[in-house]
Structures are given as structure tokens and as C-alpha cells.
Amino acid sequence: MTARPRRSALYMPGSNARALEKATALPADMLILDLEDAVAPDAKDLAREQVLSAVAGGGFGRRELLIRTNGLDTPWGLADLTAAATSGAHGVLIPKVESAEAVRQADRLLTAAGAPPDLALWVMMETALGMLNAKEIASASPRLAGMVLGTSDLAKELHAHHTALRLPMITALGLCLLAARAHGLAILDGVHLDLEDEAGLEAACRQGVELGFDGKTLIHPKQLDAANRAFAPDAAALEHARRLIAAHAEAMAEGKAVVLVDGRLVEALHVAEARRLVALAAAIGG
Template sequence: MHIRPRRSALYMPGANARALDKARSLPADVLILDLEDAVAPDAKEQARAQVMAAVHEGGYGSRELVIRVNGLDTPWGHGDLVAAATSGADAVLICKVDSAEGVRQADRVLRAAGAPENLRLWVMMETPRAMLAAGEIAGACPRIECLVMGTSDLTKDLNALPTRDRLPMVTSLGLCLLAARAYGLTAIDGVHVDLDDAEGLAAACRQGRELGFDGKTLIHPKQLDAANEAFAPSVEEVTRARRIIAAHAEAVAAGKGITLVDGKLIEALHVETARRVVALAEVVGVG
């Protein structure tokens, strides 16, 4: 089973050359090189040039490189997509998407600009319309690989409050998770904006993993450890997963379809989950 870890997805401002260089040594699974929110309008062109140069230069190791572009309804969106199409990045993250047609429009621009088939498309899910169209967006085109929650924008649009338990977000998070899983996509949780609230960050990471997210988007390097730990299996989880795999194999060899581990019924579906835990653990070096 091949798994690419996406425990931590760190936004890096495209206009900050020093940050782009520092990112080469950070323990992030994913680096989102940002041309949108983190860049002022008068710095958009410079940021685009710096990001493309940084990706071309390389040196990011196994870190997944994703370029977040401006929307096609802005003066920079089309140029961003054209530049990203042949940049060598792993994926392009599009923002403010409200419908499947918005995804297909971006895909058409990428194709016309010569994007290879293995350039993936990630989609920010950050508006009420996107929540209602989550299933259509997730299945909009074969290039889509990941749904990324934009909880800050969504909180604003909902007139909701940024509570510690994130109860106002639960419906939206669930809709996007359902859509992602229905189409075999990765789902990454939204940011935690309070950099001084380590306890809140840890709680949000735990909640995200419990809900089913694959990782969390982050706004500062000091948040990386919390996300990497929360979205990786513990040693205990890995040990139990290996026991489940072994016990089920013994049961199958004995002509049985089910068995017990620690008094709990184990079926093929539990083995599938256990194998995923072990595969992720091997990639990130746990157990």
C-alpha cells in the first residue's frame, strides 16, 4: 500500500524569498507556496516569479510542493495557473471555488498551458456554496486529488464564531470529508490562527484526526510538531495494527473469516485499516 503523508501542510508566503529558502529544512510533509492570501496586490508578480524559481531550483527533498494560485476572477489568476502548469510542482491549489465548473475551468487553463497529467489539482473549500456543492466539486475532474478546508473564510461567511470546539464548523467539515472519501481524495483540515494557543492547536489536531482528516494546514513552522504527531499513528496503534493483521492471516489460514484481538471482533475491514496504519507508520518512521 502506497501512502503519501500529508500530516502537515504549511503555507509559505510566495513574496518572502527567505521563507521559501527556509522551507527546504522544515519538517513539513507539504509546503503550500502561497500566491494568494499571503501576498499583497503590488507583490503578486514578484511572488509568482520567486515561487517558480524556487520550485525550479529544488532542494525540497521529499516534501510535496503545492502552489496556491489566485482566483481566475482576479488579475493574476490566469497567469498564475499558466506559470504553475509547467513549474514542476506536485499540485496546484485553487481558491474560492463554488462549483464543479470552477474546477473544470482551472483544469482547462492548466491543460492549455501544457500541464502534465501528473500535476494534481487541490481545491480550497471555503465558501457556503462550496459546502453545498462538495460532492460535485470532488468529482469535477480526474486531476483533483485533495480538498483543503478554508475554515477562516468559511467562519466569516457563516457569521459564525471561532469557538474552541469548532462546533460551528462540524457540518461543513463533515460534508467535505464525505465528498473526499466518496471520490477517494485526501482531505486536509483548516488552520489554527492563534499562534500562542498551543493547547488549542493540539485539541484541533486531535479533533481533525478523529473526524477523519489526513492532516492540517498550518500558518507557522512552530505548529508543525503538533500536526505531525497528531496525524501519525502512535507506537501503540502500530503495534495493535500489526497484531490485527497477523491474527486475521492466521484465521484465514484456518478457514475462518473473523477472529478476536483483545476481545474485539476483527473482520477484513479492520485489516484494511490496520494495513493503512502500518503503511503510514513506515513512511513517517513510527514503530
């Protein structure tokens, strides 16, 4: 796991050239340049061309770029994957992954198409079968870097409701979180669909932080601020983290493995999390 910020991951329709141009100035940590759900069937080829041109043109700064391809069971999936392999993007996101073999197949195709070793592979987790196979999927390829929750498709498949606490989907979210953390992967929460529900978005972001997600996928630039604020350590958390690190270092210098800070026991595991927060804050600042 790295401290690379992934607080906000904004879907950008590949068929919208204006949106792709605008993306270079948006305060998103990640951009998911979409060839799949956000693109009509008759615009798939155009979207691929525009996304490849946008990535090649640069101007995205430190934003992490993923290209979401169409599935290999569609007429466009293979061409998408082949083109993305040498596009210059940081990673490729494949949809509706349900098995380890789907990951390995994508890896083989990317390698055959000339993908560099550092091109990351990300997977959409959005079906019941995918959730049940999360453990196997998470360990399927050394190229695999992260999971993205597709909660809209998941709710549809489960016949579940989009409730405030998302209890109908909490088991599925937990299975993916366990698999991702067990195998050192990043993991991003699903989207919040109601663009006018600012309070609901903020609550969903807080829940995502509490559950352990690295960030949230978003469908509109107006949602960026809420995600960036929620998934970044605040000033109080950073100050506390630095105090833990300093107190533990002092204790270790005195030959002690544990120390009390504000009446609470601090061990190496707490210090590791504190260091992660400090590193994350530094990466965000950078």
C-alpha cells in the same frame, strides 16, 4: 488513496524569499507556496517569479509542493495557473471553489498550458456554496487529488465563531469529508490562528484526527510538531495494527473470515485500516 504523509501542510508566502529558502529544511510533509492571501497586490508578480524559481531550484526533498494561485476572477489568476502548469510542483491549489465547473475550467487551462498528466489539482473549500456543492466538486476532474478546508473564510461567511470544538462549522467539515472519502481524495483541515495557543492547537489536531482528516494546514513553523505528532500513528496504535493483521492472516489460513483480538471482533475492514496505518508509518519513516 495513497499512504503519502500529509500530516502538516505549511503555507509559505511566495513574496518572502527568505521563507521559501528556509522551507527546504522544515519538517513539513507539504508546503503550500502561496500566491494568494499571504501576498499583497503589489507583490503578486514578484511572488510568482520567486515561487517558480524556488521550485525549479529544488532542495525540498520529499516534501509535497503545492502552489496556491489567485482566483481566475482576479488580475493574476490566469498567469498564476499558466505558470504553475509546468513549474515542476506536485500540484496546484485553487481558491474559493464553489462549483464543479470551476474545477473543470482550471483543469482545461492547466492542460492547455502544458501541464503533465500527473500534476494534481487541489481545491480550497471555504464558502457556504462550496460546501453545499462538495459532492459535485469532488467528482469534477480526474486530475483532482484533494480538498483543503479554509475555515477562516468559512467562519467569516457563516458569521460563525471559532469555538474550541468548532461546532458552528462541523456540518461543513462533515460535508467535505464525506465528499472527499466517497471519491478517494485527500483532505486537509483548516488552520489554527492563535500562534500562542499551543493547547488549543493540539486539541484542534486531535479533533481533526478523530474526524478523519489526513493532516492540518498551518500558518507558522512552530505549529509543525503538534500536527506531525497528532496525525502520525503512535507506537501503541502501530503495535495493535500489526497484531490485527497477523491474527487475521492466521484466521484466513484456517478458513475463518473473522477473529477475536483482545475480545473484539476483527474483520477485513479493520485489517484494511490497520494496513493503512502501517503503510503510513512506513512512509513517514521514509
